[in-house]
Amino acid sequence: MAIGNVAIIGLGLLGGSIGLALAKHCPEIATTGFDTDPVTRDAARARNLAGTISNTSIEAVANADLVILCVPVGAMGFAAEAIRDALPKNAIVSDVGSSKQSVVDTLRAALPDHCVIPAHPVAGTEQSGPEAGFAELFEHRWCILTPSAETPQDSIDALSEFWERLGSKIEIMDAKHHDLVLAVTSHIPHLIAYTIVGTASDLEDVTRSEVIKYSAGGFRDFTRIAASDPTMWRDVFLNNKDAVLEMLGRFTEDLTALQRAIRSGDGDALHDLFTRTRAIRRSIIEQGQDDARPDFGRSDH
Numbered sequence: 001m002a003i004g005n006v007a008i009i010g011l012g013l014l015g016g017s018i019g020l021a022l023a024k025h026c027p028e029i030a031t032t033g034f035d036t037d038p039v040t041r042d043a044a045r046a047r048n049l050a051g052t053i054s055n056t057s058i059e060a061v062a063n064a065d066l067v068i069l070c071v072p073v074g075a076m077g078f079a080a081e082a083i084r085d086a087l088p089k090n091a092i093v094s095d096v097g098s099s100k101q102s103v104v105d106t107l108r109a110a111l112p113d114h115c116v117i118p119a120h121p122v123a124g125t126e127q128s129g130p131e132a133g134f135a136e137l138f139e140h141r142w143c144i145l146t147p148s149a150e151t152p153q154d155s156i157d158a159l160s161e162f163w164e165r166l167g168s169k170i171e172i173m174d175a176k177h178h179d180l181v182l183a184v185t186s187h188i189p190h191l192i193a194y195t196i197v198g199t200a201s202d203l204e205d206v207t208r209s210e211v212i213k214y215s216a217g218g219f220r221d222f223t224r225i226a227a228s229d230p231t232m233w234r235d236v237f238l239n240n241k242d243a244v245l246e247m248l249g250r251f252t253e254d255l256t257a258l259q260r261a262i263r264s265g266d267g268d269a270l271h272d273l274f275t276r277t278r279a280i281r282r283s284i285i286e287q288g289q290d291d292a293r294p295d296f297g298r299s300d301h
């Protein structure tokens with residue numbers, strides 16, 4: 001099936017980047033955007049984030065072959081219910097949410113008569129809102145699709161081709177497995193960054209000026225991640241609770257083992273771990289999966 005008309009619901013970093021990437025790579029595809037926030041709709045018009053910016057989501061999806069929900073995970077249900085009665089019968093409904101099992105359940109319950117194929121482009125920055133998007137966000141990045149066994153193959157192929165045209169590489173995964181993998185590779189790293197920056201600021205007497213003064217080091221990298229959108233990340237943790245708590249349990253055990261090694265002066269244990277993690281970083285770089293575009297869309301440069 002050919003995708004000729006795309007509706008983007010939510011015009012922040014992800015929605016805006018999809019609109020700009022479509023204009024760059026697929027100018028023949030018509031785009032319509034909607035956001036519940038009127039200030040965001042005005043900013044989206046000013047930046048041409050979509051060909052048409054509608055004032056209602058009903059208008060936005062009226063002619064869509066593909067609808068992509070680009071709203072916080074906790075708002076997926078509201079966004080889906082708002083378009084239910086206006087969706088063309090054959091439209092594919094997808095999303096970009098950072099967790100998948102709760103989104104799968106929510107969207108399938110809200111839109112039982114439609115083809116729902118959840119997706120997660122593993123691409124982002126700490127920025128949010130309509131000014132944050134850029135056309136190159138998805139280039140050379142993975143986009144994970146989590147279809148069900150019943151999803152028609154031609155619809156999966158159409159969505160895969162769509163993301164490939166925006167520059168992404170496709171992986172198909174079970175939603176539950178996605179949530180476990182992303183808990184380790186994305187969600188817990190964010191939780192650690194929020195914690196370390198919060199802890200440093202709680203120790204204000206010790207660190208008041210030092211936090212700023214010496215933040216050119218490792219701490220600065222954590223502050224970038226800890227500047228990520230509070231609404232988005234609140235929703236990720238509340239919606240990927242089981243996987244995050246399971247992986248946090250493993251992480252806490254490993255942290256306790258490190259604490260013990262430091263207390264008992266076990267330098268070999270520390271050295272062995274740091275050698276292993278350095279090798280992991282090197283193999284990520286060798287596989288070309290590090291950020292080849294360090295300053296794209298990021299504030300810290």
Ligand SMILES: NC(=O)c1ccc[n+]([C@@H]2O[C@H](COP(=O)([O-])OP(=O)(O)OC[C@H]3O[C@@H](n4cnc5c(N)ncnc54)[C@H](O)[C@@H]3O)[C@@H](O)[C@H]2O)c1
Nearest residue numbers: 010012013014036070071072073075097098124125128129
């Ligand atoms: N930021 C990242 O790095 C990143 C990366 C990959 C995936 N994601 C996922 O993408 C989604 C969007 O994240 P973002 O970074 O673009 O956030 P954002 O805050 O930049 O944009 C979200 C937009 O959705 C709008 N919105 C909220 N509820 C709505 C509704 N019911 N209908 C229409 N619009 C609504 C908001 O007004 C806002 O403009 C989230 O689910 C997030 O988990 C984010």
Ligand SMILES: O=C(O)C(=O)C[C@]1(C(=O)O)C=C[C@@H](O)C=C1
Nearest residue numbers: 098121122123124125126185186
């Ligand atoms: O690079 C960043 O700033 C990100 O946080 C991007 C990042 C990630 O953790 O890798 C954040 C959330 C997503 O769902 C996907 C990508």
